Amino acid sequence: MEQVGQRKIDGLWLTVxxxxxxxxxxxxxxxxxxxxxxxxxxxxxxxxxxxxxxxTAYLTSxxxxxxxxxxxxxxxxxxxxxxxxxSLCAYGLxxxxxxxxxxxxxxxxxxxxxxxxxxxxxxxSLYAKLGLNYTLAGxxxxxxxxxxxxxxxxxxxxxxxxxxxQELAAxxxxxxxxxxxxxxxxxxxxxxIQTGAFLAFIxxxxxxxxxxxxxxxxxxxxxxxxxxxxxxxxxxxxxAISTCLIVVSVVALVGVQLIGRSKNVDK
Amino acid sequence: xxxxxGYESAEALQxxxxxxxxxxxERRTFLGLSMPAVLVVLVVVFLPVLWLSSLSxxxxxxxxxxxxxxxxxxxxxxxxxxxVTFQISVAVTVICVLVGYPLCYWLARMSDxxxxxxxxxxxxxxxTSVLVRTYAWLVLLQRNGIINESMISMGIIDxxxxxxxxxxxxxxxxxxxMLPFLVLxxxxxxxxxxxxxxxxxxxxxxxPRGAFWRVFFPMSLPGLFAGIVxxxxxxxxxxxxxxxxxxxxxQMLAQRIESTITIYSNWGAASALGVVLLLMALLMIWxxxxxxxxxxxxMR
Amino acid sequence: MSSATQSLPIEISSLCKAYGSVxxxxxxxxxxxxxxxxxxxxxxxxGKTTLLMALAGFSRxxxxxxxxxxxxxxxxxxxxxxxxxxxxxxxxxxxxxxxENVAYPLKIRGVSKSDQKTHAxxxxxxxxxxxxxxxxxxxxxxxxxQRVALARAMVFEPQIILMDEPLSALDKQLREHMQIELKALxxxxxxxxxxxxxDQREALTMSDRIAVVNHGRIEQVETPExxxxxxxxxxxADFVGESVSLPVKVxxxxxxxxxxxxxxxxxxxxxxxxxxxxxRPELLEVTSGAVPETANDLSGHVHDIIYQGDSxxxxxxxxxxxxxxxxxxxxxxxxxxxxxxxERIGLALxxxxxxxxxxxxx
Ligand SMILES: Nc1ncnc2c1ncn2[C@@H]1O[C@H](COP(=O)(O)OP(=O)(O)O)[C@@H](O)[C@H]1O
Ligand SMILES: [Mg+2]
Numbered sequence: 001m002e003q004v005g006q007r008k009i010d011g012l013w014l015t016v017x018x019x020x021x022x023x024x025x026x027x028x029x030x031x032x033x034x035x036x037x038x039x040x041x042x043x044x045x046x047x048x049x050x051x052x053x054x055x056t057a058y059l060t061s062x063x064x065x066x067x068x069x070x071x072x073x074x075x076x077x078x079x080x081x082x083x084x085x086x087s088l089c090a091y092g093l094x095x096x097x098x099x100x101x102x103x104x105x106x107x108x109x110x111x112x113x114x115x116x117x118x119x120x121x122x123x124x125s126l127y128a129k130l131g132l133n134y135t136l137a138g139x140x141x142x143x144x145x146x147x148x149x150x151x152x153x154x155x156x157x158x159x160x161x162x163x164x165x166q167e168l169a170a171x172x173x174x175x176x177x178x179x180x181x182x183x184x185x186x187x188x189x190x191x192x193i194q195t196g197a198f199l200a201f202i203x204x205x206x207x208x209x210x211x212x213x214x215x216x217x218x219x220x221x222x223x224x225x226x227x228x229x230x231x232x233x234x235x236x237x238x239x240a241i242s243t244c245l246i247v248v249s250v251v252a253l254v255g256v257q258l259i260g261r262s263k264n265v266d267k
Numbered sequence: 268x269x270x271x272x273g274y275e276s277a278e279a280l281q282x283x284x285x286x287x288x289x290x291x292x293e294r295r296t297f298l299g300l301s302m303p304a305v306l307v308v309l310v311v312v313f314l315p316v317l318w319l320s321s322l323s324x325x326x327x328x329x330x331x332x333x334x335x336x337x338x339x340x341x342x343x344x345x346x347x348x349x350x351v352t353f354q355i356s357v358a359v360t361v362i363c364v365l366v367g368y369p370l371c372y373w374l375a376r377m378s379d380x381x382x383x384x385x386x387x388x389x390x391x392x393x394x395t396s397v398l399v400r401t402y403a404w405l406v407l408l409q410r411n412g413i414i415n416e417s418m419i420s421m422g423i424i425d426x427x428x429x430x431x432x433x434x435x436x437x438x439x440x441x442x443x444x445m446l447p448f449l450v451l452x453x454x455x456x457x458x459x460x461x462x463x464x465x466x467x468x469x470x471x472x473x474x475p476r477g478a479f480w481r482v483f484f485p486m487s488l489p490g491l492f493a494g495i496v497x498x499x500x501x502x503x504x505x506x507x508x509x510x511x512x513x514x515x516x517x518q519m520l521a522q523r524i525e526s527t528i529t530i531y532s533n534w535g536a537a538s539a540l541g542v543v544l545l546l547m548a549l550l551m552i553w554x555x556x557x558x559x560x561x562x563x564x565x566m567r
Numbered sequence: 568m569s570s571a572t573q574s575l576p577i578e579i580s581s582l583c584k585a586y587g588s589v590x591x592x593x594x595x596x597x598x599x600x601x602x603x604x605x606x607x608x609x610x611x612x613x614g615k616t617t618l619l620m621a622l623a624g625f626s627r628x629x630x631x632x633x634x635x636x637x638x639x640x641x642x643x644x645x646x647x648x649x650x651x652x653x654x655x656x657x658x659x660x661x662x663x664x665x666x667e668n669v670a671y672p673l674k675i676r677g678v679s680k681s682d683q684k685t686h687a688x689x690x691x692x693x694x695x696x697x698x699x700x701x702x703x704x705x706x707x708x709x710x711x712x713q714r715v716a717l718a719r720a721m722v723f724e725p726q727i728i729l730m731d732e733p734l735s736a737l738d739k740q741l742r743e744h745m746q747i748e749l750k751a752l753x754x755x756x757x758x759x760x761x762x763x764x765x766d767q768r769e770a771l772t773m774s775d776r777i778a779v780v781n782h783g784r785i786e787q788v789e790t791p792e793x794x795x796x797x798x799x800x801x802x803x804a805d806f807v808g809e810s811v812s813l814p815v816k817v818x819x820x821x822x823x824x825x826x827x828x829x830x831x832x833x834x835x836x837x838x839x840x841x842x843x844x845x846x847r848p849e850l851l852e853v854t855s856g857a858v859p860e861t862a863n864d865l866s867g868h869v870h871d872i873i874y875q876g877d878s879x880x881x882x883x884x885x886x887x888x889x890x891x892x893x894x895x896x897x898x899x900x901x902x903x904x905x906x907x908x909x910e911r912i913g914l915a916l917x918x919x920x921x922x923x924x925x926x927x928x929x
Contacts, residue, residue: 007475018373021366022388025446028403029391031413035406043406085304092300100294104301111312113552115504117521118541121528122315145311148304168625169658171645172729173672173719180646187662206396208507209521226398230511234405242399249394281581282641283630289642290627 029246036239043236054240063225064241070215071205071222074136078143078204083197085144086151087189091181093152094159109149116209119146124213134216142214143204150203151196158192159185191259198252205248320545323538335539345523345540352520355434355509356502359441363498366442367449368491375457386454393447401508404440405431408512432514440508445501449494456490457483489558496555500548520544574602574759575636575726577622582631584617584783591617592628593783599761604753606762608770609780610806615763618780619731622761624648635727650727651720651758655735657712659704665691665715666700672723690722691715693752710741717749721756728756731763746772767807771795779803786928799836800928804845812843813888815923822923825887829863831921840926848880848894850920853905854913862915865891869912872905881905883912 039049058064089108093101111119123142124133132138162185170180186193211221212228222241229235326334339345374382392400407414408430415427430436460483468478506521513519518526520540527537577599584592591614599605607615620626622633624645633641640648651672659668669687678686691697694714704712713733720728734742734749750773753760764770770777771791779786779794779802787799798804801812815822815829822829824844835842851865858864867885874897881893893914895905906912 010475014369014373017366017369018385021370021446022385024366025392025443026388028400028407028443029395031407032399032403043409085307089301089304092297092302096294096297096301100298104305107305107313108308110308113500113548114312114316115500115521115541115544115548117504117506117524118316118319118545119312121524121537121541122319123311125319125534126311126315141307142311145307148308152304163656163658165654165656165658166660168623168645169652169654169719170660170671171625172623172648172650172652174646174649174675174723175671176644176646179675184660188660202394206398208398223396223398226402227507227511230398230402230405234402234409238402239406242396242402245396245399249396250391253390253394280583280630281632282639285642286627286629293627 032239032242032246035236036243038236038239041236043234043239054236057237058240058244061237064222064237066218067220067222067225070136070139070219074139074143074221075201075204077136077140078147079197079201081140082144082147082151082200083193086148086196086200087155087193089148090152090155090159091185094156108152111146112149116146120210120213123210127214133214134219136219139211139215139219139221140204142210143207146207146210147200147203150199151193154192154196154199155189158189162188191262194259195256198256202249202252206245316541316545319538320542321538322534323542325535327535335535339536339539339543345536348518348520348523348540349543351518352503355438355441355517355519356499358438359445359502360495360499362438362442363446363449364491364495367446367453367494371450371454371457371487374454375460382458389447389450389454392443393451397444397507400443401440401511404436404443404508404512408436408439431512433516434513436512436514437509437517440512441502441505444505444508445498448497448501449491452493452497453487453490456493457487460486492558493555496551500551503547503551504544573726574757576601577727577759577761578632578634579618579622580632580634582618582621582628582633584614584621584626584628590783592621592631595631595783595785597778597785597788599759601759602757604750604760604762604773604775606764606770606774606777607780608764608767608777608807611765613780614783615765615780616731617783619729619761619763622727623650623652623729648727649725650729651723651725653713653716653720653728653730653733655732657716657733657736659712659715659719661704663704664700665696665702665704665707668704668715669700669719669722671719676723686722687718690718693721693755694718709737710745713737713745717752721752721758725758727759727761729761729763732765733762734769735764735766742769743772749773771807777807779806781806796922797833798845798922798924800838801840801843801845801924801926803928804843804922804924808847809849809892809894810845810847811890811892812845813885813891815842815844817842817923824863827864829921829923830861830918831923832918833922835923836925836928838925838927838929842923842925845922845924846891846916847920847922848892849878850916851891851893852915852917853881853893853895854915856913858913858915862917863921865914865916866912867891867914869906869908869910872908879905881912883914 034047035043036054037050037052038044038047039051039053040047089104093104093108096104119142123138127133127138132141166188167180167185170184171177175183206223207221208223208227211224215221215224222245226238226241229238323335324331324333326332374385377385406412409415410427410429410431412430414430415424418424419427430439464486465478465483468482469475473481504521505519506525509517509519510522510525513522521544524537524540524544527533527540577597579595579597579599582592582595583590593614595614595618607618609615617626621628624640624643628641631641632639635648635650660671663671666684666687669690670683673683673686688697688700691700694717696711696714696718699707699711699715704715707715713736716733720730734745737745746769762770762773771794774791776788776790777794778788781802787794787803789797789799794803795808798807804810805812813824815824817823817835820835822831822835822842822844829844846865852862858866865883865885867883869881870884870890871882873880873882876897878897879895881895883891883893885891891914893912
């Protein structure tokens with residue numbers, strides 16, 4: 001009797017804490033979206049009037065538009081470069097001897113574990129010598145390095161779950177290694193590659209610290225402009241931009257979830 | 268290879284060189300596939316950070332010296348930065364554990380479907396830009412933001428509290444950013460714990476609480492530890508949120524490094540700070556590797 | 568399927584492969600005749616897969632030579648070896664239909680679309696899966712997947728087919744059925760088959776010859792019957808078939824069990840370690856009276872009687888040497904009436920059934 005009562009209290013307590021923490025996690029996202037549709041000229045919550053004025057401000061500002069373009073192009077290029085490079089690297093490491101694989105794995109996850117401020121400062125001074133600061137290429141190269149670990153980790157875990165005998169079977173049936181890789185292995189780790197691509201895109205799009213140092217001028221990213229703007233004041237235009245970024249993130253997240261779903265259905 | 272020499276009969280060694288060169292060719296192919304990615308990381312991350320670190324061992328005149336380290340460990344300002352960084356990182360990690368563990372435990376006891384639905388509340392912020400979330404907290408925590416307003420209207424406080432542009436704001440914002448890093452590995456580990464074991468423990472006479480502490484909790488430790496290390500490392504080097512929510516009153520290491528370079532152009536001192544930061548991060552990673560196994564990161 | 572293909576002999580000589588200090592292949596030489604069904608039999612970890620993978624070109628030995636016909640293939644990449652292979656996991660491509668799976672090797676060989684279709688259909692017919700071409704792999708049972716894997720491995724009429732424990736994932740009944748079917752298929756195909764299993768019954772059922780593998784070495788290569796009746800070492804005798812064994816002393820070409828000399832038709836094989844008498848439970852004869860002079864007398868007292876359906880296993884405590892198992896067909900046991908527990912039982916081991924082997928073959 002006593003134990004059952006105890007368990008009920010424990011359960012209730014857990015539920016209250018759980019809901020509170022989830023609320024804490026989702027609160028910022030919940031707040032930004034309605035605020036972006038506010039008609040007032042200053043930040044208020046809850047908004048008293050509805051308008052698209054902040055979206056209009058965002059979409060008609062040449063600076064914001066240029067920054068958006070830079071960020072999108074950088075994110076797309078980063079995805080296009082990091083996904084194949086990372087996938088090939090994952091395949092190469094998967095097939096390598098454990099000793100080489102372990103050493104390379106540690107090197108390749110460096111961009112995740114080294115504090116990004118150090119990478120940013122290091123890249124900044126490297127680019128100063130190469131004349132890459134404030135260029136799109138510079139941003140893309142740096143973002144590629146940051147995105148690679150995500151692609152490699154997801155593709156390697158995909159390869160781990162894949163029955164590698166299939167590639168051997170294809171080769172025994174007459175396919176060269178490259179043909180077997182392309183026609184048999186790639187279709188089956190496709191989901192991991194796609195997940196890696198989404199992660200690469202979001203990594204680049206949301207990256208702040210490196211962009212803050214190495215992007216600028218005509219090639220300033222949207223995160224750099226937002227960061228500088230937030231240092232000064234709370235411009236409601238940022239609510240509109242943030243809402244757009246949230247939408248992109250949620251789309252990417254849903255994409256990854258759908259990929260995971262269809263993968264499980266297939267198995 | 269010494270393995271080949273182990274075979275006694277001389278005529279057993281047919282085709283040795285052909286086979287060896289085939290082996291080398293294959294190894295080179297795999298290495299070649301990995302090389303482009305490895306090179307990018309090497310050139311963009313490894314070498315610049317190494318070069319940056321090396322600056323710390325030279326003084327302004329370009330001579331080898333430990334001047335920079337002597338300076339940062341004698342300077343009140345820099346020492347305070349270390350202390351503050353450490354305090355904030357510990358605080359953030361502790362809070363994340365205190366709120367994250369119950370959340371994960373609650374989710375782990377649900378059906379797969381319900382838990383998957385509620386995990387959206389963790390994943391959406393996780394995938395949302397740090398900048399966007401920091402902005403949201405700036406708005407929420409303002410003097411006349413909703414948190415203050417609602418607390419006043421509920422009669423909890425009379426005067427608005429100073430929540431943003433200080434330590435409190437930084438910690439709240441950082442906990443929000445870091446929490447998913449604790450929750451994701453911890454939740455995954457808890458999900459994989461065999462609930463039959465816990466039930467068996469209860470069946471064998473443990474109280475539910477006893478079973479939790481003796482059976483479930485130890486089995487969730489690897490995930491908890493991974494989460495703690497991740498949160499702590501990321502907090503140590505965190506830049507964006509404290510820079511915006513701290514309002515200049517909170518100076519963590521990353522900000523100090525940035526301002527030492529962009530404002531004072533003092534590369535030597537910044538580099539020494541960076542080396543200390545890097546060593547702390549690597550130490551944590553090494554610990555994580557020892558206890559948890561870094562290759563877990565590469566599997567699911 | 569077609570008489571155009573000529574199966575090829577395989578000549579393996581002095582193959583060595585080490586993983587660190589483990590010798591997975593220790594100087595393996597083996598000749599396999601064209602069209603033969605040869606089984607590599609051995610316990611798990613003995614090196615069977617390593618040897619098969621070396622034949623396929625997926626594991627590269629440290630030294631040695633492999634010839635298909637008169638062609639050295641040791642450095643030939645797998646896709647140019649032209650052999651069909653069936654994996655333990657089947658390794659079917661789950662995102663392709665059954666027909667696409669089977670047509671995959673044809674597509675690579677540039678066979679026209681219509682020919683791909685007819686060949687794939689014919690191969691599926693051969694494995695009794697006619698009409699299954701449009702199914703997805705996930706819709707098939709384990710046995711059906713097994714057949715698809717077979718069809719895919721033979722559709723391009725390879726001269727050599729390799730199979731690594733292809734039936735081990737199936738349940739017992741289906742496995743036994745497939746053994747017969749595979750054997751029949753082999754007779755139709757005219758291909759040299761190298762088959763790997765750790766199941767000695769499966770090996771005995773299917774093979775023309777069996778190569779027993781142990782610690783990366785080939786212990787013995789023989790036809791199933793000779794392997795069973797004349798094992799060359801205790802390892803082979805113990806691994807193949809049911810048996811109990813008793814240590815014997817060998818001097819002057821005669822073996823002694825305790826004080827008594829054993830009569831044996833076959834010469835005692837040489838080797839290292841001591842010798843053992845291997846007794847197959849079904850080869851012992853239960854005598855009602857005294858054991859005849861011509862046979863070896865292994866009489867003792869009945870220790871236990873175990874009913875096993877088709878037969879009865881009698882555990883006998885031999886007077887001096889230990890326990891011996893005797894298998895008696897259930898119907899005969901019912902007719903003659905066996906002695907009960909504790910009673911004395913006469914056991915005769917005839918010289919032609921008396922197997923004496925060294926611990927290790929020379
Ligand atoms: N990739 C490998 N790395 C290290 N050792 C291996 C590897 N593959 C096989 N071995 C070792 O070689 C021996 C033979 O293995 P295998 O050929 O798979 O045996 P079987 O197929 O007979 O079970 C075993 O001791 C195994 O541990
Ligand atoms: Mg095997």
